[in-house]
Amino acid sequence: MDDTYDLPPGHDIDALRAALAAHGIVLPSLGVDPLTLAARTTRPPLVALGNCNVATARRMAEVLRSVAGG
16 A cells, blocks of 8 residues: 555545545545644545445445445
C-alpha cells in the first residue's frame, strides 16, 4: 500500500464518494479523520468511512461481490 500522497485528502474523499454514488451507495459521514489530519507525521490522514445502515452495508457487499466476480 502506498502511504505517500500529494493531493489534499479531500480530493480522494470526493473521488471515493463519486465512485460509491455510481453504485447507489451513500456514506453520509464519509470524510477525513480529523485526528490523523492534525497529526504531525509523514503518513497520509486516514479516511473515516463512518457508520451506515444495514441496507447500505448490504449494497456495499453486493457491489464488492459483483466486481470480485462472485
